[in-house]
Amino acid sequence: EAQVTQNPRYLITVTGKKLTVTCSQNMNHEYMSWYRQDPGLGLRQIYYSMNVEVTDKGDVPEGYKVSRKEKRNFPLILESPSPNQTSLYFCASSPGWTGELFFGEGSRLTVL
């Protein structure tokens, strides 16, 4: 089954404790992206990747890092989480950057 898998789905952590949200897709998509969704603000892009080893900042990259060492994986790293990073995070992939986006189930992160 074609899917985008994110883990963890839910996480409560404390300020400053590094965490990684994993994202994996099994559709051989070149384009992958991370979004955060906050009430009233819609979807805001954090980082995106056009292909392996090619990543770029989205609209709200501060406080986040990503890597794309393999085509299928695109982890989101919060080196030192802060409460303003409490949000719902979605990973998405697409065959190309203008095509249909396939979203993961989401990861709800709370930073205390």
Added chain:
Amino acid sequence: GQQVMQIPQYQHVQEGEDFTTYCNSSTTLSNIQWYKQRPGGHPVFLIQLVKSGEVKKQKRLTFQFGEAKKNSSLHITATQTTDVGPYFCAGPKDSNYQLIWGAGTKLIIKP
């Protein structure tokens, strides 16, 4: 900068009434996509419109792309409880490999 405005932010309807959301871009878009998000779920792709003036239908949903490719709308006829949730539009940014998103319209069915 480039903007996509989506209105209204919320629409409350009785079950069986129609629903419409509008997307207005500050620039011409090469295409526009529509997504639906079930409550507690993730966005799911509905459709992509590419041609000027294009109209596409999916059962009770009608999608339009304006002649100038700066406006789009999604119309749902005879809403059902399964239609609730936010609907988002998105189009390619001019400057880089990103999509620019509308803030979404939340369809709410009145009890």
